[in-house]
Amino acid sequence: MKALVIADNKATLQLLCEQIRTIGITPIPAETSAIGIDLFQTERPDLVLLDVIMPDLGGYEVARQIRQLEPPGSWTPVIFMISLNKDKDKDKEIEMSIAAGGDDFLLKPISEVILSAKIRSMQRTIQMRQYLLALTRKLDTANQELKRLTSLDGLTGIANRRHFGEVLLREWRRAMRQGEELSIVMCDIDFFKLYNDTYGPQSGDERLCQLAQTLTGTMDRGGDLLARYGGEEFVAVLPGTTLNGARFVAEQMRQAISQLAIEHSGTPLAHLTASFGVASAVAMPETDPQDIVAAAELALLKAKREGRNRVCETSSLDPRD
Numbered sequence: 299m300k301a302l303v304i305a306d307n308k309a310t311l312q313l314l315c316e317q318i319r320t321i322g323i324t325p326i327p328a329e330t331s332a333i334g335i336d337l338f339q340t341e342r343p344d345l346v347l348l349d350v351i352m353p354d355l356g357g358y359e360v361a362r363q364i365r366q367l368e369p370p371g372s373w374t375p376v377i378f379m380i381s382l383n384k385d386k387d388k389d390k391e392i393e394m395s396i397a398a399g400g401d402d403f404l405l406k407p408i409s410e411v412i413l414s415a416k417i418r419s420m421q422r423t424i425q426m427r428q429y430l431l432a433l434t435r436k437l438d439t440a441n442q443e444l445k446r447l448t449s450l451d452g453l454t455g456i457a458n459r460r461h462f463g464e465v466l467l468r469e470w471r472r473a474m475r476q477g478e479e480l481s482i483v484m485c486d487i488d489f490f491k492l493y494n495d496t497y498g499p500q501s502g503d504e505r506l507c508q509l510a511q512t513l514t515g516t517m518d519r520g521g522d523l524l525a526r527y528g529g530e531e532f533v534a535v536l537p538g539t540t541l542n543g544a545r546f547v548a549e550q551m552r553q554a555i556s557q558l559a560i561e562h563s564g565t566p567l568a569h570l571t572a573s574f575g576v577a578s579a580v581a582m583p584e585t586d587p588q589d590i591v592a593a594a595e596l597a598l599l600k601a602k603r604e605g606r607n608r609v610c611e612t613s614s615l616d617p618r619d
Contacts, residue, residue: 299421302326302343304334304360305379306352314347317410321417331355338364338374345420346376348400350391358398365399373427375420381406451526453503454510462525462533469521469537470587473580481544481578482594483534485513485551488571488606490530492564505560505570506530512558516550533591541578541611548574548609556607571607573598578611 301323305311308329315325326341328334331352338346346364350357361376368374378395380403395403402416449461457465466482473480487493487509494502506526513532514524527533534551536544552574560570575598577590593612601610 299345299424300324300326300341300343301345301347301417302328302334302337302341303347304328304331304352304357305347305349306330307349310349314408314413317413318347318417321414323417331357331360334360335363335367339367343374344424345417346374347379347404348376349379350395351381358394361395361398361400371431375401375424377401377416377420378403379406379408380404451510454507454526456510456514457523457525459525459527459533462523462527462535465523465525466535466587466591469535470581470590473537474583477580478538479540479578479580480590481536481539481541481576482590483536483544483548483551484527484575484577484591484594484598485532485534485548486573486598486602487530487555488573488602489562489565490570493562493570496562496564508558508560509555509570509572512554513551516547516554522547533594539578541576544576544578545609545611548576552607552609567607573601573606574609575599575601576609576611 299322301318303311303314303318303325305314306329311327311329315327318325323345326337326343328337331354334346334348337343346361348357348360352360357378361378364374364376376399378400380391380395382391382405392403402420404413404416449457449464451458469480472478487506490502493505510524510526510532513534517524517534519536521537522539523535525533525535534547536547539547552572555570555572556567558570562568562570565571575594575596577593577597579585579590579593581587597610597612600612601608604610
């Protein structure tokens with residue numbers, strides 16, 4: 299631990315430094331306010347002992363400058379050394395010390411016992427603060443990890459349906475502010491229940507993980523999001539994307555899954571395929587983000603009815619169209 303001692307009286311400065319050294323603290327002496335401020339910046343002491351009466355710059359102003367120089371979130375205890383006489387009001391001096399950024403005070407002549415007690419008290423305060431800061435950082439990290447985990451699908455590791463809903467609402471509002479188009483791509487793995495029945499649920503889980511990574515690999519924009527919507531369904535949010543752009547992404551996804559050539563004896567092509575529904579709209583105050591999801595689901599249903607392994611689309615949010 300280091301203590302910056304700022305006092306213009308050389309004898310007092312030397313005595314204080316010797317007393318501080320005896321209790322295991324490294325003193326940093328400063329004979330002027332200017333030197334003290336410079337040393338505070340270069341040495342970053344753990345504690346400051348500051349004489350109120352200084353010839354070049356008063357102790358209260360030094361304390362104010364020290365507080366301004368502290369990095370955000372940091373705190374260095376400042377103990378003022380005050381000389382009192384019959385003309386000085388002790389309470390007033392203490393009030394001024396606190397207002398200037400001081401944390402405690404010592405009355406001159408300074409008692410070695412009181413000096414030691416004050417420093418020990420500040421040490422305990424510093425240690426407790428460091429402990430609380432470390433604990434706060436751990437809690438922040440734990441909360442961030444918890445938030446991350448609650449936003450992921452437990453099987454595939456991509457975003458879950460809950461996180462998809464949060465992102466969709468945020469992007470919908472942003473699109474409304476900016477007057478941009480937003481697109482949704484719904485994906486359903488064809489005959490996947492039959493795949494599970496034929497090859498077993500463990501193999502089915504492995505395939506879902508593989509497909510999730512394959513679909514993710516086709517999305518190269520940072521703002522896009524792929525999520526597991528449920529069972530063998532996936533959904534992608536494509537901000538700032540037109541219907542043509544979304545159809546292109548969906549076709550890339552369809553081809554990527556087909557090219558995996560995952561065996562599936564229960565399908566016409568004898569390998570896993572997927573069907574896609576695409577919807578796009580400009581967000582408006584009178585519409586709801588779930589409308590575009592419903593439109594993409596209708597387009598997906600159309601793709602399945604027309605024979606699967608294809609991309610169908612709609613640009614309308616009205617289910618009657």
